[in-house]
Amino acid sequence: MPNASTAMAPQAVQSMAQPKVEFQRLGKRFHRGSEAVTVMEGLDLTIREGEFVCVVGPSGCGKSTLLNMSAGLMRASAGKVLYDGAPVPEPNTKVGYITQKDNLMPWRTVKANIELPLQIRGAAKAEREQRVKEMIQLVGLAGFEKALPSELSGGMRKRVTLARTLVYQPEVIFADEPFGALDAQLRAIMQQELLRIWSASKSTVVFITHDISEAVALGDRVVVLSARPSRVKVDVPIDLPRPRDLSKLRFQKRFNELNEYLWSVLAEDLNAGDEV
Amino acid sequence: MKKVADMIDVQAVKAPTHPVTATSGESEETVWLDTPRSGRDRWLHIGAIQFGRLGMVAVLLAVWQVASGRWVDEFWISKPSAIWDVLWGWISRGEILTHLEATLTEMALGLFFGALGGVVFGFVLGRVKWLAELIDPLVTAVYSLPKIALAPLFILWFGVDLLSKVVLTAVVCFFLVFYNTYAGVRAVDDDLVDVVRVMGGQRSDLLLKVVLPSSATWIYTGLRLAVPYALIGAVVGEIVASNKGLGYLLAHAAGTFNTSATFAALFILMIIATFLNFLVDWSEKITSRRQ
């Protein structure tokens, strides 16, 4: 464990890194007949290469919409989304996207679902077998290789989705509440694994969650979005040392301070309510 | 307004004064009330059912045989022995083969081309939204027409031989397969398509790895429906105008007031339909096992 003095050190390396995903004056509206619902307006945010950015915000504020635009599946209504400094391609095939709903192919087994991106990318059979096997071990689904998604629990399906994204090692991972459906112990294990993979692979992660302590525990930064129309409310650097032992974090004063602060920021919008 | 807390009888929800412990059920052995049926029982059951069925048919035939000419004029209902004579005549003279061959060929060709067209057309319209929107009224109009009513037109166009029946059967099958394929392709979850696009899937990946497997059960349903309708198409075509086939046999028999031959032709049709049903069920079993 690093000591307290390194904990306070500024994370200079991160701020020097290249911007990976940029949102500039981003706006999004949905049209229902002649009516337009503005979900997002004037959102500015830069995610740099190698960063682990957590995004929290009230339900329905547009977090999933933000990721859909980043993955090039949805167009912005105003402003820009840049990837590597250029307008985001449609779709953005350099990223991995763990969607909020587990979009598994219902006719494919666990193994075949995880194998799908490798097949699409034309990986050799032997390599596919090897990588899929590793991933199944990693997410703790050994013994369920031949099961269909309909035979799995919600948390297991979520883990398959995670494995399916990690298996092709995308440079950026967008994860939309990936651990929401997991029980506390499993969630802790998966969080630690994700941190390990992230630091080993030097990938960039944008992680959406509604659990503030999860955001603080994992992120280099926690971005809080406001209620609709959403923009960045605060962008808090998390100056907890790495590598982090997630099981011990809650004994750190700084961790609890950050948690408390973020709670108070988010609470303002939660009270304002989603009852629009 | 009344508060919820006021409505609860506080006396009734007092905490138990003695600690409650779960009574141990381990000491007693569980008595299962649902015993599995033994193999012998099951065979006896199946045997009894089969025996009962045979008996029922035998009684029916016997009543028919006795009633004919005694209570009902034989002209209207013929009788089993007479029907059998006709059937045996057709079989022993080999006549039946020509007719069977004609009907089955029309069915098979019509089913094949109709289903192929239906799948392809259903896929294209399912994926190309503007085209679907454009020709939707036309398709609905033709679909709502009883396809069998086209038989006279096709005979006019394609003659009394094989071709007119194949076309009629194909049209009937086409619409069944087309509509199911179209619905299946439209029902494909767009999110699944998006997931594969982000993974780097090309157009062919989207079709082969998402759209096709996800609409497969729909297409299969269409094909299953099309099989019995192919028989209907072929036979109706033959009834309207032809010189061979089971429909011809039937129409000819009825046209010459030969009740026995009419029943004999119907009997053959029944056998074929049952056999087709059996084939469909069997193929369903095979495919569902493979899934």
Ligand SMILES: Nc1ncnc2c1ncn2[C@@H]1O[C@H](COP(=O)(O)OP(=O)(O)OP(=O)(O)O)[C@@H](O)[C@H]1O
């Ligand atoms: N395809 C769509 N058509 C119309 N409205 C949409 C569409 N997608 C999202 N919205 C609206 O945009 C808003 C933001 O949705 P989004 O799913 O991004 O919220 P979220 O922040 O991810 O919420 P949650 O935390 O509950 O997942 C919602 O009010 C939703 O009704």
Ligand SMILES: [Mg+2]
């Ligand atoms: Mg969401």
